[in-house]
Amino acid sequence: MAKAPAAIKNKALKALARLLRENVDALQIDNARDLERARAAGLAEPMVDRLKLSPKVLETCAEGCEQLAAMPDIIGEILGMKQQPSGIRVGQMRVPIGVFGMIYESRPNVTIEAASLSIKSGNACILRGGSEAIDSNKALAKLVQQALAEAGLPQDAVQLVQTTDREAVGQLIAMPQFVDVIIPRGGKGLIERISRDAKVPVIKHLDGNCHTYVDDPCDVPMAVKVADNAKTNKYSPCNASEGLLVARGVAAEFLPKIGAVYAAKGVEMRGCPESLAILQSVAGAQLVPATEQDWSEEYLAPIISVKIVAGLDEAIAHINHYSSHHTDAILTTNHVHAQRFLREVDSASVMVNASTRFADGFEYGLGAEIGISTDKFHARGPVGIEGLTSLKYVVLGEGEVRG
Numbered sequence: 001m002a003k004a005p006a007a008i009k010n011k012a013l014k015a016l017a018r019l020l021r022e023n024v025d026a027l028q029i030d031n032a033r034d035l036e037r038a039r040a041a042g043l044a045e046p047m048v049d050r051l052k053l054s055p056k057v058l059e060t061c062a063e064g065c066e067q068l069a070a071m072p073d074i075i076g077e078i079l080g081m082k083q084q085p086s087g088i089r090v091g092q093m094r095v096p097i098g099v100f101g102m103i104y105e106s107r108p109n110v111t112i113e114a115a116s117l118s119i120k121s122g123n124a125c126i127l128r129g130g131s132e133a134i135d136s137n138k139a140l141a142k143l144v145q146q147a148l149a150e151a152g153l154p155q156d157a158v159q160l161v162q163t164t165d166r167e168a169v170g171q172l173i174a175m176p177q178f179v180d181v182i183i184p185r186g187g188k189g190l191i192e193r194i195s196r197d198a199k200v201p202v203i204k205h206l207d208g209n210c211h212t213y214v215d216d217p218c219d220v221p222m223a224v225k226v227a228d229n230a231k232t233n234k235y236s237p238c239n240a241s242e243g244l245l246v247a248r249g250v251a252a253e254f255l256p257k258i259g260a261v262y263a264a265k266g267v268e269m270r271g272c273p274e275s276l277a278i279l280q281s282v283a284g285a286q287l288v289p290a291t292e293q294d295w296s297e298e299y300l301a302p303i304i305s306v307k308i309v310a311g312l313d314e315a316i317a318h319i320n321h322y323s324s325h326h327t328d329a330i331l332t333t334n335h336v337h338a339q340r341f342l343r344e345v346d347s348a349s350v351m352v353n354a355s356t357r358f359a360d361g362f363e364y365g366l367g368a369e370i371g372i373s374t375d376k377f378h379a380r381g382p383v384g385i386e387g388l389t390s391l392k393y394v395v396l397g398e399g400e401v402r403g
Contacts, residue, residue, distance in 0.1 A: 001157045002096045002122045006073035012119050012151035017065040019143045020112065024055050030139040031108065038132050046236040046300050050106035053136055061112040064368040068120045074385060075122045078394060087400045092391040096122040098180035100388065101172045102370065103128045103194060105186030108136035113361070113368040114183075115144040115158045121388040124157045126179065128172060130186070131164035138162070173198040183383070185371040188298075203379055203387070205371035207298040208238030209324040210356040213315040213341070215332035216249030222353065223254060223331040228261045229355040230329065236300050238372065239327050239359040243295065243305045245315045251278055251308045259285050262304065270294045271306040279306070295322040312337050316344050323347060325374050327359035348374055348381035 020027075031053040038048050074094050081091030102114045102125055111127055118125040129137040141160035149155050161168050173182050176199055183203045184194040195202050212230045214223045230241035246254055255275060259282035262269055268286040269279060279285050294305040295318070309315045312330075319328050329351035330341040338352040349359040349372075359382065361369020366384030373379045379387030 001119075001124050001153065002075070002098075004122060004153055006075075008151050008153060009073070009119050009122065010069040012147050012153055013065045013069040013116055015150045016112070016116060016119075016144060016147035017062040017069075019147055020058050020062040020065070023139075023143060024058055027053055027058060027136070027139055028055075030135040033135045034108070034133050041132075043132065047106060047132075049234075049236050051108065051133055051136070053108055057109050060362065061109050061116075061368075064113065064362055065116045067362070067365075068116050068368060068385070071120070071385070073120075074389065079391070081396075086402070087397065089396040091394055091396075093394045094386075094389045095392055097388055097390050099124045099126065099178060100370075101126045101128065101179045101182045101200070103169055103172070103182065103184045103186070103190065104371075105130040105190060106133060108133040108140060110185060111137050111140040111160070112144070114370055115141070117368050117370050117385060117388055118158055119148070119153070121385045123388055124159075126159050126161065126172060128161040128169060134164055169194070170197065173200055173202075176200050183370055203371070203373050203383060204375050205238075206326070206374045207324045208240070208326040208372070209243065209296060209298045209322065210239060210241045210327045210359070211243040211245055211319050211323055211329070212241040212356060213245040213309075213319070213328070213330045214247060214250060214254055215315070215330055215334060215337055216247035216311060217333045218247075218250055218254075218331050219333055220250065220254050220257065223250075224257045224261060226329070226331055226353065226355050227258050230357055231262070231267060231304050232265050232302070233355065233357045235302055237357070238298070238300075239356050240300070241304065241329070241356045242297060242299050243307070243319075243322070245307050245309050245318060246275065247311050247315070248274075248308050249311070251275065255279055255306070255308075256282055265302065267302045267304055269304055269306050272308060274308045275306045278308075298324065312340060316341065320344075320346050326372060327351065327356045329354060329356050348372060 077094050078091045083089050104110045144158045145155040179200050182200045184191045185205050188207050212227050255278045259279045263285040270288045270290040325347045327349040328347045342350050361382040361384050369382040372382050
């Protein structure tokens, strides 16, 4: 995989996009079995939603493969080549990491995202999806192997662990001789377990307690539109806003407007006393006093915490203390406030006047993402092709020896 020419890797990606489109009906039959099992097991509806392989989801997967195929191949590129006083030239070459193990829950579309990024980046990967999506994952992995074979690449470059036995995960994360890095993507429990037990380096994707901060001054109609989208566009993803912070100077004008939107959509608001006093006037609002735990909570449901803050300083302090350092946004018309927020909020993605729902590899133009890393080294934020590569030093000489 590491030495495969760009044209061959792109051929495999285009074949995979075609196969996904040709097999929409068959894939939905396999997916229906997973959905049926999930509902019978009493899985919560937001979790069932993550399992769905709708035609729209499959089309996004296919488009992701095509987007990756159209992107330049970065493997083998040499960066920063500089001549040294000794005469040697020193630079860095981008190379694949090798073999990564991907352990993920629920979303079967991750099978395609991980496989396609693996192909483009010249890596091999071992995929271990959740037991709740086993039929969907097996069907998708079969298409990946078909696409690899069509392009003349080894079928086993992308492998799916066929068993749902949890012991398989324990073995996979303890094999540094076979696996170069582990990427877990799922609930907090899964990631904490893997981070604790792994003998292989881990790129972590922790929970998404994301915030939208409505600043004073702001464009109130825009702030209502963005705060609505950040929460209600979809409740189950990790980039949905779970906390709404509102500057005291705009709270009386902004909160009744967003409160009415949330009330109409059945979103429960868990607020501080000051915000509840303002929201009390909103017809049909589901209001609950917030506890200390609410500021740290990732709901993945139609619930949002609401807090009035004095202004920018308090908003930044609250986010840096309570957020999971995933994605946080400011809605403001003050350029200086926007710049301070970008510099001082310690999160993997920081946004100005945009919905947190944009924190996504596809939306960032990465083609697809392997996950969103909340780590601070190597890969941070949505992890695309570059996050699956490493740099090695290359030295070019003409017979130089060290004195």
